[in-house]
Amino acid sequence: MENHRDAGDNLRVGGSGRSSSSRERILREVESRGSASTAEIVTSTGLHENTVREHLERLRIDGRLRRIRAEAQGRGRPGWRWEAPPAYAVNPYAGLALALADSLAQVAADPVAQARAAGVRWGAEVASERTDAAADAHELVLEVMREQGFAPDATADGILLHSCPLLAAAARRSDVVCAVHEGLVEGIARSRVEGTDAELQPFQAAGACVLHLRAVS
Template sequence: MIDTPRHQALSSSSRVDILSIVRAAATGSTAAEIVQETDLHPSTVRAHLDRLTTAGLLVRARASNGQPGRPAWRYRTAATGTTPAPAPYRALAAALLAHLTEREHDGDVRGRAAIVGRQWGRQLAAAIPADDATDAAGPVTTVARVLTALGFAPDLAETAPAAVLHLRSCPFLELVSAHPDAMCGLHLGVVQGAWLAVGGPDGDTALAPFGAPTACVVRLPASADRP
């Protein structure tokens, strides 16, 4: 059976070119970067990016480059073979998203989503059997287990000076594409809540969309899993 939305999205040679550009970029591309490479009008590029995102071929998130102000959208190709999260998690995420985005005019949707996510992360960590949550593996492994249960397919990329997890899959892909600020905030909150629930040391916990060529990156503020 033909995947109609994707085939329609790729019916334009310009969109095919844009998809190739994004795929070739190590950390994704912004609309401005694509304009420079294609000489297309910015409005045309944004329309093509929206079409590719709606079709599930691209995902987007805010990715700060260290400059002041609101960072631009950065796009990357959607992971192939992504497995959706279990139905109860997806239903909960969708309900939270609807509640949060109803108040987008209040500002800081990402911050409010993170608050909700922290409570959710604490609950998910608490549901892990005590012998697993308190064994010698430590809090980094417990956070990874929470993320695995949700379908993020985390890999431990670094252990020192801080733990770094690469999230290879996005189980809420269509929700992220529609409301990336809220969903990325929710995911960050889940990590923070799980981390604190299992005794992770204080410090800045970060989630960097497009932080690696094929993954989002979680940075945990400790080497707590090492002696």
């Protein structure tokens, strides 16, 4: 039997269980559309239909996607579509994060800047509690992000984050949620090397966000 597994399907353990780059890509595709049919996902991702069906079923079992009936069009039973459940149904903390992000976006003059500043303070606090952790800023960031459930992978092009514990919230309010995470990393890194700058590029790689650490002169 032909094996249709994609080359990018190296399984990793993230905050929400076993996942793969293709699976996260499918999840983000559905979230960006609101809902999608299997055929639409196959077309947009270029993955084999069998691969897409396997990932969709796994996402359904994990509670990250659910099937809904499509609107009836003409005669016959309507087909199925896929949609992501509300953030609070997947992860109660993601629901809380989304509520806070929405509130900040409504009341703050610059919600992204304030979210990032909050993340920096959070990162500094996390780092201050890690007296026995890695002394190197890069290694400490990898260590903390791994514990937080981001499944980091250090590469020549930056740190790839293959998972996100607040993916459902980030898909809705990536500006605020990702700014907090960017600040978190910067706060951690600056605890070891003052002036380090962090840049988080959401959903830039296949099934991953890309994180860059740079020394600011």
